[in-house]
Amino acid sequence: MIRWRKGEVAAVRREWPGAVELDVTLPEGNCRALAYPPLVGRPEPGDTVLLNTTALAMGLGTGGYAMVVAIPDRLPEDPSGPGHLVKARYTPLQATVQGADEQGSPHHDVLRDADSVSGMPVVVADLHSALPAVLCGLFAARPGVRVAYVMTDGGALPAWFSMSAARLREIGWLCGVVTTGQAFGGDVEAVTLHTGLLAARHVLSADVAVVAQGPGNLGTGTRWGFSGVSAGEAVNAASVLSGRPVASLRVSEGDARDRHRGVSHHSLTAYGRVALARAQVVVPDLPGPFGQQVSTAAATLSSRHELVHVPVTGLYEALEHSPVRLSTMGRGLKEDPASFLTAAAAGRHTATLLTT
Structure with a gap:
């Protein structure tokens, strides 16, 4: 169900709020990859990254990136903010956020x-x-x-x-x-x-x-x-x-x-x-x-x-x-x-x- 690869970040292509587009070198060649720093930290050239390459293998147009799952040698710090809404629940990348509608929210x-x-x-x-x-x-x-x-x-x-x-x-x-x-x-x-x-x-x-x-x-x-x-x-x-x-x-x-x-x-x-x-x-x-x-x-x-x-x-x-x-x-x-x-x-x- 998931195609896993390990690669090395060759370059940062561009970035926008919440996302960084990368060139990653794999044994079989280079690919474009996308990382979400709020989830995995910010990759830098030379970092080893663990990738999900399923979208690339399927040839998806909109989602035609390898997705960075982790930077295993440089994990981000534990989150310290409030919030107990879990999104992408019970997936390997489930994330905790603060919902506007939850108890404890200012709203x-x-x-x-x-x-x-x-x-x-x-x-x-x-x-x-x-x-x-x-x-x-x-x-x-x-x-x-x-x-x-x-x-x-x-x-x-x-x-x-x-x-x-x-x-x-x-x-x-x-x-x-x-x-x-x-x-x-x-x-x-x-x-x-x-x-x-x-x-x-x-x-x-x-x-x-x-x-x-x-x-x-x-x-x-x-x-x-x-x-x-x-x-x-x-x-x-x-x-x-x-x-x-x-x-x-x-x-x-x-x-x-x-x-x-x-x-x-x-x-x-x-x-x-x-x-x-x-x-x-x-x-x-x-x-x-x-x-x-x-x-x-x-x-x-x-x-x-x-x-x-x-x-x-x-x-x-x-x-x-x-x-x-x-x-x-x-x-x-x-x-x-x-x-x-x-x-x-x-x-x-x-x-x-x-x-x-």
Whole structure:
């Protein structure tokens, strides 16, 4: 189940908050590796590292790194901070963090009886790649709004894996990252998506929350076997907490797989079957026959949700100025504009829900 290797750090390639990318020399050649210093310490050139090379062997696109499991000759000091939430529980790398909702947290009193996000718009998306595009549409209409990213555990568990989230946090497009469920490494930790949304509102004072899994969507080509099913559950969570769920569709005109062309079956299943609460489903007014195809597919959700048609004029230019690289399944803005325009349209609509 795990492919183990031992190597030597040749060089540090680059780093961002919570993560360090390395060149590591193995007996069979060099490879790229990723270390999370909060978990294993910071590797330096010359260090021996123990690696999990499973993702490399499988040829995973998003997760195509060897992962540093330990620096066996230079172990980090024992943690001394508070917290008793265990994430990645009963795995060899289970980590203890302080949850905003746990006893002893400075936020426990705020969250103990919290039961509402008071009408906060909650944008729900299937893929992590939608996050910057949603923000491009939102900030083009409402600069300065406070947005929290609430990360579910369907993809990467460490929030540190996302260079986009780190950069968006750095420039102020995110007021914070909340990691929920088994995900960890956010500015705020939470046990469930529900307490994660409450923390976004009451701890980070967010005006808007964007809910999406971390990088590394998992799909099996079956009706129900994909991690994006959680998008439907996120609609339910936002609704039960008196939020305003806004559903961003997964749309593609560049995906070679029929099940993801137009409106992906992931969105049709998650919003059409899993989401029991009513959401505003944003339908982008894309031009031509492809736009009609998207509109027709989205119409199948109208019995359960409110469809909101949003013009995309000017959104491509906003996306061109994204502060982070736009990429979905290896395709950029030019290769799959409909994907990013759809997410940006959800952001544009969300701006209209905010009171001045």
